Amino acid sequence: MTGEAALEAVIEARCLRKSFAAAEVVRGIDIAVPRAHCFGLLGPNGAGKTTIILMLLGQSPLTSGSLEVFGQPMPAAGRTVRGRMGVVPQIDNLDPDFTVAENLRVYGSYFGLEANVIAARIQNLLEFVALSDRAESRIDTLSGGMKRRLTIARALINDPELLVLDEPTTGLDPQARHMIWARLRDLRQSGKTLVLTTHYMEEAERLCDEVVIIDQGRILAQGSPPALIRQYVEPEVLELRGDKADIGSLFDDVPGSRVETIGDTVYCYMHDAKSVDQLLQRAPKLSFLRRPANLEDVFLAITGRELRD
Amino acid sequence: MTSGYDLRLPRLRSSALTVWRRNVLVWRKLITPSLLINFGEPLLYLLGLGYGLGLFIGDMAGLPYLTFLASGIVASSAMNTASFEGMYSVFTRMVPQRTYESMLATPIDVDDIIAGEMIWCATKSTISGTAILLVASILGAVEEWRAVAAIPVMFVTGLCFAGPAIVMTAISKSYDFFNYYFTLVVTPMFILCGVFYPVSTLPAALQSVVQFLPLTHAVALVRPLMAGLEPQSVLVHLAVLLAYALASYYLAVVLVRRRLVV
Numbered sequence: 001m002t003g004e005a006a007l008e009a010v011i012e013a014r015c016l017r018k019s020f021a022a023a024e025v026v027r028g029i030d031i032a033v034p035r036a037h038c039f040g041l042l043g044p045n046g047a048g049k050t051t052i053i054l055m056l057l058g059q060s061p062l063t064s065g066s067l068e069v070f071g072q073p074m075p076a077a078g079r080t081v082r083g084r085m086g087v088v089p090q091i092d093n094l095d096p097d098f099t100v101a102e103n104l105r106v107y108g109s110y111f112g113l114e115a116n117v118i119a120a121r122i123q124n125l126l127e128f129v130a131l132s133d134r135a136e137s138r139i140d141t142l143s144g145g146m147k148r149r150l151t152i153a154r155a156l157i158n159d160p161e162l163l164v165l166d167e168p169t170t171g172l173d174p175q176a177r178h179m180i181w182a183r184l185r186d187l188r189q190s191g192k193t194l195v196l197t198t199h200y201m202e203e204a205e206r207l208c209d210e211v212v213i214i215d216q217g218r219i220l221a222q223g224s225p226p227a228l229i230r231q232y233v234e235p236e237v238l239e240l241r242g243d244k245a246d247i248g249s250l251f252d253d254v255p256g257s258r259v260e261t262i263g264d265t266v267y268c269y270m271h272d273a274k275s276v277d278q279l280l281q282r283a284p285k286l287s288f289l290r291r292p293a294n295l296e297d298v299f300l301a302i303t304g305r306e307l308r309d
Numbered sequence: 310m311t312s313g314y315d316l317r318l319p320r321l322r323s324s325a326l327t328v329w330r331r332n333v334l335v336w337r338k339l340i341t342p343s344l345l346i347n348f349g350e351p352l353l354y355l356l357g358l359g360y361g362l363g364l365f366i367g368d369m370a371g372l373p374y375l376t377f378l379a380s381g382i383v384a385s386s387a388m389n390t391a392s393f394e395g396m397y398s399v400f401t402r403m404v405p406q407r408t409y410e411s412m413l414a415t416p417i418d419v420d421d422i423i424a425g426e427m428i429w430c431a432t433k434s435t436i437s438g439t440a441i442l443l444v445a446s447i448l449g450a451v452e453e454w455r456a457v458a459a460i461p462v463m464f465v466t467g468l469c470f471a472g473p474a475i476v477m478t479a480i481s482k483s484y485d486f487f488n489y490y491f492t493l494v495v496t497p498m499f500i501l502c503g504v505f506y507p508v509s510t511l512p513a514a515l516q517s518v519v520q521f522l523p524l525t526h527a528v529a530l531v532r533p534l535m536a537g538l539e540p541q542s543v544l545v546h547l548a549v550l551l552a553y554a555l556a557s558y559y560l561a562v563v564l565v566r567r568r569l570v571v
């Protein structure tokens with residue numbers, strides 16, 4: 001990172017650790033999130049992403065290390081910091097006793113905002129997340145995507161400088177996901193700092209200026225998505241599906257290629273996938289896909305392919 | 310800190326009223342059925358028990374039985390209402406609804422949540438107690454205007470029972486647990502603390518035990534106020550109720566912190 005003053009850190013964690021009775025789940029995390037950046041926390045299930053976010057909110061005391069948000073120590077400065085922050089939790093916790101608009105109004109009151117300030121924001125926020133026509137709906141009549149959009153609107157009611165989103169698009173259809181991506185890009189453009197976790201590497205690649213890949217509470221890799229792709233995998237990938245016998249030792253002689261087999265699919269990472277066109281003609285029964293390497297390839301290369309829980 | 314307790318003294322702030330206001334807004338949506346229950350239940354008690362039993366009993370401890378019973382029911386209803394709200398409703402907001410989790414992402418702290426909930430429980434106690442007071446006065450069981458002084462007593466009684474109820478909520482895994490508290494704590498007080506008959510008729514040993522139970526003190530304040538008499542030892546009774554409220558507030562804050570701020 002360059003030493004420019006513009007890169008003032010909104011979040012700065014040093015050697016952050018968290019233990020529960022059973023185990024240490026965050027094991028020495030160092031991160032710095034500059035203002036107006038979108039920062040992604042990636043990692044398999046149980047990696048410690050939500051735990052880190054709860055520490056950011058001051059909802060979970062640190063076991064050791066230090067954590068500053070807006071230059072203030074957490075969790076000591078929790079109340080002040082949360083006033084300048086918006087949170088989209090992993091599990092929806094909209095208030096089922098209220099309608100859509102009332103949810104925003106009541107949540108706004110938790111920040112001590114004046115009723116007229118809240119009222120003025122509600123309309124804009126509902127428009128922003130395309131829920132204007134559902135203002136009077138009960139929460140249990142909303143679809144999963146609408147609930148998620150409302151949760152995002154709710155996180156913006158205090159006009160926060162920092163927005164923290166824990167899996168904002170999990171379980172949503174492509175339409176809803178694209179709409180949320182567009183909104184998050186708008187927010188980033190408007191100068192807000194974003195921190196998000198996601199299991200969708202495409203999402204991280206589209207939105208994040210920088211990501212960290214965490215596993216078992218440790219950072220395994222850090223950087224911008226294109227830099228990580230350059231660093232950890234070959235630029236092109238050939239996916240082959242078909243009989244093992246047909247694939248056989250097809251790639252044994254391709255220089256600089258790396259082959260992984262998962263089930264009936266072979267992933268061949270290489271520098272120039274065109275170079276194997278001739279090879280492929282020798283095995284006409286194989287179906288194949290040639291594509292540029294992406295963040296998911298990096299993620300799998302770094303965290304392995306075993307299932308987590 | 311991870312598995313220990315955060316024992317710092319809670320701080321009272323205006324954010325508590327924000328939590329209280331949320332509950333008022335929800336209550337307002339269901340105001341008609343709520344009030345129907347608030348008025349219907351005591352009407353049933355006072356007409357059924359007060360008139361029915363009163364015919365046989367006549368006077369109790371120098372008061373008409375209807376007045377005696379009505380004042381006991383005012384106090385016990387404050388207890389019941391706060392206990393019920395502090396357990397079932399608070400548990401609903403804490404666990405399935407995750408309402409507190411959403412509040413804790415804002416400048417609201419556990420201190421504010423518990424204070425707000427206790428004030429809300431006490432508000433509901435006051436509403437139900439006042440409803441009974443009204444019904445009782447319509448039935449002619451209230452002596453004079455002094456009875457309005459029972460209204461703040463209902464509030465303090467509500468605070469006193471809200472805290473222990475929230476303590477139970479903080480340590481319970483499910484709603485089932487609350488049955489024990491009602492059976493082992495609330496019902497015995499309802500029966501022993503002078504709601505239906507004077508405490509002085511209990512065996513001596515039991516009388517001294519009953520002096521430690523807060524409902525006894527709530528009844529001792531409400532009864533003379535409704536009967537048009539001068540209440541005795543007001544400060545002692547209030548001190549007992551407030552001591553229960555404060556101690557249980559602190560305990561509830563510590564236990565809820567441990568449950569929600571992990």
Ligand SMILES: Nc1ncnc2c1ncn2[C@@H]1O[C@H](COP(=O)(O)OP(=O)(O)OP(=O)(O)O)[C@@H](O)[C@H]1O
Binds near residue numbers: 047
């Ligand atoms: N309150 C708790 N008590 C004990 N262990 C916990 C607690 N909260 C989380 N853990 C454990 O800490 C580890 C990290 O959990 P965390 O929720 O932070 O993971 P995550 O990266 O958010 O996972 P996911 O992608 O599934 O949401 C897990 O092993 C989890 O079981």
Ligand SMILES: [Mg+2]
Binds near residue numbers: 049050090
């Ligand atoms: Mg998580």
